[in-house]
Amino acid sequence: MPCHWRGPIRGGQPQALLGFRLCNTGAAGEHKVAGDESPFTQPVVPLAYDLPLEDWSQSALSICVVGASGDLAKKKIFPALFALYYDNHLPKHFTIFGYARTKLDDAKFREMIAGNLSCRLSDAGDCGAKMEEFLSRCHYQAGQYDSLEDYGALDKRMCAAEKRFKRGDRVFYLSIPPNIFTTVAASASSAASSKSGWTRMIVEKPFGRDLESSRQLATELYKHLTEEQIYRIDHYLGKELIENLTVLRFANLVFEPLWSRQYIRNVQVIFSENFGTEGRGGYFDQYGIVRDVIQNHLLQILALFAMEQPASMGAEDIRDEKVKVLRSMQTVRLEDMVLGQYRGRRVKGMSQPGYLEDPTVPPNSLTPTFAACAVFLNNARWDGVPFLLKAGKALEGRMAEIRVQFRHVPGSLYRDKLGFSAGMSSESATNELVIRIQPNESIYLKINNKVPGLGLRVENTRLDLTYGSRYQTHLPDAYERLILDCVNGDRRLFIRNDELEVAWEKFTPVLQEIEERRVQPEQYPYGSRGPVGAHYLAAKYGVRWGDHNSDDL
Ligand SMILES: NC(=O)C1=CN([C@@H]2O[C@H](COP(=O)(O)OP(=O)(O)OC[C@H]3O[C@@H](n4cnc5c(N)ncnc54)[C@H](OP(=O)(O)O)[C@@H]3O)[C@@H](O)[C@H]2O)C=CC1
Numbered sequence: 001m002p003c004h005w006r007g008p009i010r011g012g013q014p015q016a017l018l019g020f021r022l023c024n025t026g027a028a029g030e031h032k033v034a035g036d037e038s039p040f041t042q043p044v045v046p047l048a049y050d051l052p053l054e055d056w057s058q059s060a061l062s063i064c065v066v067g068a069s070g071d072l073a074k075k076k077i078f079p080a081l082f083a084l085y086y087d088n089h090l091p092k093h094f095t096i097f098g099y100a101r102t103k104l105d106d107a108k109f110r111e112m113i114a115g116n117l118s119c120r121l122s123d124a125g126d127c128g129a130k131m132e133e134f135l136s137r138c139h140y141q142a143g144q145y146d147s148l149e150d151y152g153a154l155d156k157r158m159c160a161a162e163k164r165f166k167r168g169d170r171v172f173y174l175s176i177p178p179n180i181f182t183t184v185a186a187s188a189s190s191a192a193s194s195k196s197g198w199t200r201m202i203v204e205k206p207f208g209r210d211l212e213s214s215r216q217l218a219t220e221l222y223k224h225l226t227e228e229q230i231y232r233i234d235h236y237l238g239k240e241l242i243e244n245l246t247v248l249r250f251a252n253l254v255f256e257p258l259w260s261r262q263y264i265r266n267v268q269v270i271f272s273e274n275f276g277t278e279g280r281g282g283y284f285d286q287y288g289i290v291r292d293v294i295q296n297h298l299l300q301i302l303a304l305f306a307m308e309q310p311a312s313m314g315a316e317d318i319r320d321e322k323v324k325v326l327r328s329m330q331t332v333r334l335e336d337m338v339l340g341q342y343r344g345r346r347v348k349g350m351s352q353p354g355y356l357e358d359p360t361v362p363p364n365s366l367t368p369t370f371a372a373c374a375v376f377l378n379n380a381r382w383d384g385v386p387f388l389l390k391a392g393k394a395l396e397g398r399m400a401e402i403r404v405q406f407r408h409v410p411g412s413l414y415r416d417k418l419g420f421s422a423g424m425s426s427e428s429a430t431n432e433l434v435i436r437i438q439p440n441e442s443i444y445l446k447i448n449n450k451v452p453g454l455g456l457r458v459e460n461t462r463l464d465l466t467y468g469s470r471y472q473t474h475l476p477d478a479y480e481r482l483i484l485d486c487v488n489g490d491r492r493l494f495i496r497n498d499e500l501e502v503a504w505e506k507f508t509p510v511l512q513e514i515e516e517r518r519v520q521p522e523q524y525p526y527g528s529r530g531p532v533g534a535h536y537l538a539a540k541y542g543v544r545w546g547d548h549n550s551d552d553l
């Protein structure tokens with residue numbers, strides 16, 4: 001039975017709009033359709049902004065994870081797919097395929113995935129059954145990444161799963177090392193694109209390692225895919241608190257008027273991990289922390305934080321504003337950057353290995369595992385405001401947050417009452433807005449408040465929105481949100497090519513200089529707060545790192 005579709009296509013063209021595709025039948029991925037009135041197992045709310053909810057009643061969705069045997073696929077992608085299924089966010093007629101070179105059959109593949117699936121806290125008791133149902137829709141195709149024949153075999157199985165429907169839409173998630181991105185894009189799009197619906201590809205970072213290689217990657221991808229088909233993922237954009245940034249700014253009157261150089265002294269975007277590169281040293285050493293975290297995750301956060309209000313919440317309007325603000329950023333300078341690399345240490349008889357002790361890291365590597373930099377935006381809103389970005393591995397805690405430090409109250413009546421004389425610095429008495437991205441997601445505003453009781457003592461305390469106390473709901477993992485957005489054709493949280501170009505433009509010169517001059521990173525002990533140079537950098541701009549305030553730990 002032919003799979004055919006002649007209706008309009010959104011977000012990525014099928015390869016042959018006019019032709020019918022003859023689908024061979026086969027066992028893989030077939031599931032019952034009798035009595036399928038609703039395209040979902042139960043009605044879901046539209047989750048995509050400004051996009052009509054896709055009509056899935058007559059179509060099937062195939063999701064293929066390329067690199068299915070890998071770390072990311074096992075830890076994040078399959079669990080996210082299960083969570084989406086569990087909460088009824090996937091179309092009813094979906095099938096999942098794993099593709100990689102490792103030889104597995106469906107049973108072994110399901111066994112491999114099952115180990116990482118977990119039930120929601122809200123589990124209504126049917127988790128076991130749902131897991132079984134989910135796993136029964138997961139299939140595995142072993143194949144080489146460049147083999148048209150192997151993708152042809154995958155295509156056959158996808159067709160079998162889609163054969164009862166007018167349309168078959170396909171998502172390929174490229175969860176593979178960057179050296180094979182284009183090979184896979186070429187072979188998969190040529191041999192396994194949908195002929196009856198759309199085909200989209202989620203591409204994982206790194207998108208190159210500098211401006212030139214990023215351009216090359218784009219050129220190669222464009223030989224096989226249109227920009228509309230490419231979903232460049234930055235999983236930080238899928239995190240709840242990042243998704244909330246635009247709501248916080250543009251849906252509240254109280255923040256937006258303060259959001260400028262007039263009231264804000266500095267902005268800090270901080271990422272820290274309390275573990276090293278364990279197991280990923282081979283990949284990490286070629287990139288380093290600036291490329292791994294700062295140039296993408298932290299810069300994206302900065303862009304959302306600092307951009308002007310977009311004309312709408314549509315993907316292109318938001319991404320236009322992000323590009324604009326990134327274009328206004330000064331190119332990052334070496335003198336505004338501090339680099340560090342962790343060394344091993346022994347704590348209570350336990351030894352924590354240094355970066356250079358990781359067997360996958362070349363001896364004498366200069367790759368930074370920590371970096372801090374000050375960046376500036378040359379525009380009317382942010383002129384002169386330092387944005388401090390800091391990221392490090394093997395530090396004392398795991399945390400990501402944005403800190404907005406406000407200016408002093410001019411002519412404050414309460415200077416004495418705030419205890420400046422008793423050693424409290426005037427800085428710790430200024431307002432600070434903290435957006436804690438993870439863990440313990442929260443938004444809090446540090447304010448000065450009268451200590452209750454007789455007399456007049458003022459202290460710096462918090463107006464606190466801690467998600468765990470306010471919302472009794474499970475926060476979806478970033479990968480859930482982003483995979484669902486891709487299925488819905490919502491590109492708001494994915495990186496457009498011009499955003500990527502401008503991000504590389506701003507960082508490539510300094511990255512090249514670091515490599516050419518063989519800049520030595522400052523050593524810091526595993527589990528510490530990082531190199532002291534980061535304090536000097538902040539001090540140069542009259543800033544103190546907010547995450548080092550003991551009240552805030
Ligand atoms: N792991 C993570 O936490 C994160 C990963 N990423 C990105 O996601 C992508 C996947 O990451 P991850 O799962 O860790 O990667 P892996 O190194 O685990 O690779 C995924 C799969 O690709 C195949 N593969 C590995 N090396 C090669 C090679 N040299 N040539 C051909 N195939 C190879 C292997 O499958 P087989 O041998 O079976 O073919 C492997 O299982 C990468 O681009 C990474 O940068 C991004 C953020 C976080």
Ligand SMILES: O=C1O[C@H](COP(=O)(O)O)[C@@H](O)[C@H](O)[C@H]1O
Nearest residue numbers: 205235273292293297400438478
């Ligand atoms: O992209 C990456 O992110 C992870 C951190 O992600 P998180 O969601 O756990 O905070 C980081 O460990 C990795 O080095 C980097 O490639």
